[in-house]
Amino acid sequence: xxxxxxxxxxxxxxxxxxxxxxxxxxxxxxxxxxxxxxxxxxxxxxxxxxxxxxxxxxxxxxxxxxxxxxxxxxxxxxxxxxxxxxxxxxxxxxxxxxxxxxxxxxxxxxxxxxxxxxxxxxxxxxxxxxxxxxxxxxxxxxxxxxxxxxxxxxxxxxxxxxxxxxxxxxxxxxxxxxxxxxxxxxxxxxxxxxxxxxxxxxxxxxxxxxxxxxxxxxxxxxxxxxxxxxxxxxxxxxxxxxxxxxxxxxxxxxxxxxxxxxxxxxxxxxxxxxxxxxxxxxxxxxxxxxxxxxxxxxxxxxxxxxxxxxxxxxxxxxxxxxxxxxxxxxxxxxxxxxxxxxxxxxxxxxxxxxxxxxxxxxxxxxxxxxxxxxxxxxxxxxxxxxxxxxxxxxxxxxxxxxxxxxx
Numbered sequence: 001x002x003x004x005x006x007x008x009x010x011x012x013x014x015x016x017x018x019x020x021x022x023x024x025x026x027x028x029x030x031x032x033x034x035x036x037x038x039x040x041x042x043x044x045x046x047x048x049x050x051x052x053x054x055x056x057x058x059x060x061x062x063x064x065x066x067x068x069x070x071x072x073x074x075x076x077x078x079x080x081x082x083x084x085x086x087x088x089x090x091x092x093x094x095x096x097x098x099x100x101x102x103x104x105x106x107x108x109x110x111x112x113x114x115x116x117x118x119x120x121x122x123x124x125x126x127x128x129x130x131x132x133x134x135x136x137x138x139x140x141x142x143x144x145x146x147x148x149x150x151x152x153x154x155x156x157x158x159x160x161x162x163x164x165x166x167x168x169x170x171x172x173x174x175x176x177x178x179x180x181x182x183x184x185x186x187x188x189x190x191x192x193x194x195x196x197x198x199x200x201x202x203x204x205x206x207x208x209x210x211x212x213x214x215x216x217x218x219x220x221x222x223x224x225x226x227x228x229x230x231x232x233x234x235x236x237x238x239x240x241x242x243x244x245x246x247x248x249x250x251x252x253x254x255x256x257x258x259x260x261x262x263x264x265x266x267x268x269x270x271x272x273x274x275x276x277x278x279x280x281x282x283x284x285x286x287x288x289x290x291x292x293x294x295x296x297x298x299x300x301x302x303x304x305x306x307x308x309x310x311x312x313x314x315x316x317x318x319x320x321x322x323x324x325x326x327x328x329x330x331x332x333x334x335x336x337x338x339x340x341x342x343x344x345x346x347x348x349x350x351x352x353x354x355x356x357x358x359x360x361x362x363x364x365x366x367x368x369x370x371x372x373x374x375x376x377x378x379x380x381x382x383x384x385x386x387x388x389x390x391x392x393x394x395x396x397x398x399x400x401x402x403x404x405x406x407x
């Protein structure tokens with residue numbers, strides 16, 4: 001069977017993290033949503049997403065296809081149900097399309113999915129609808145990424161360590177809890193750290209490093225070639241994606257990968273995309289002094305909406321950076337390729353390609369931002385391709401109106 005992961009109409013609510021990637025490539029837990037589906041399906045997947053992303057994330061169509069909602073987290077039971085679908089059958093939970101089988105000729109584009117699947121699911125999706133009555137985990141809003149991260153680390157841990165043997169834990173470390181709840185991949189180094197797995201597992205990826213003096217509470221995931229700096233304080237529900245560096249204090253933070261928060265400063269209940277850099281002693285508030293629920297910028301409605309959460313920090317889109325001692329208000333959203341600096345609390349919404357801070361924001365030239373992105377990729381031995389450039393150019397054009405907003 002050919003499997004295609006499609007972006008549903010949650011995509012807009014998941015911005016800024018879906019500006020440069022499909023929903024399937026969001027990291028929540030240890031691995032991305034795509035990697036979870038491919039583990040359970042035992043098969044590769046392609047993507048049905050926005051046209052400007054399709055060159056980099058192409059869709060592969062065959063005569064018979066199973067389309068799966070990429071915003072839904074797979075489980076073994078759910079995958080069994082999907083694999084039992086017959087041609088022209090769809091699987092639905094409430095009003096949400098989970099999956100359906102369709103011929104390649106009937107797959108049109110992302111507009112077809114958003115309109116026919118979500119608004120008029122009886123008309124053209126399939127001839128027969130089946131209902132899935134078990135609970136599902138679905139990413140509906142950007143804050144769901146950190147909100148679900150603790151449970152997803154625990155679920156991914158069970159998948160990734162099954163049938164494998166961990167490297168031994170060096171005696172220079174202090175472990176609190178059951179040794180079976182820590183897994184160390186080949187090439188990883190941990191010396192002189194305090195590790196508490198009482199409330200959740202700790203996963204250390206291939207060739208990663210935890211330096212001396214680090215204090216880590218599970219659940220925690222450290223990706224391939226990532227690094228925890230000396231004296232870091234990390235609380236549960238935190239993921240540090242591959243090739244990232246972290247220091248200071250983190251609590252329930254998801255870092256997708258290739259990003260650095262390498263110095264002192266606090267980030268909590270936050271999500272950081274790829275290729276971001278956080279200046280030394282930068283901090284984010286994740287709780288209002290009034291203890292009110294946090295409101296967060298929502299791209300589809302172009303206004304701030306209630307998260308119904310008391311704790312919510314910063315959502316930083318890919319390729320964004322900030323200078324030293326940057327202070328973020330509770331519930332701050334930062335777009336793609338923003339460069340932020342200056343004293344005082346930053347505004348709660350910083351559009352993509354913004355340059356400046358509390359004293360005012362100017363437009364960051366897309367050519368300059370792309371030059372920086374190219375240099376950053378080259379430092380990691382990666383090629384910044386024409387496809388990547390076209391995506392960032394498209395984001396610049398698509399976010400033009402946001403840079404005109406005044407609050």
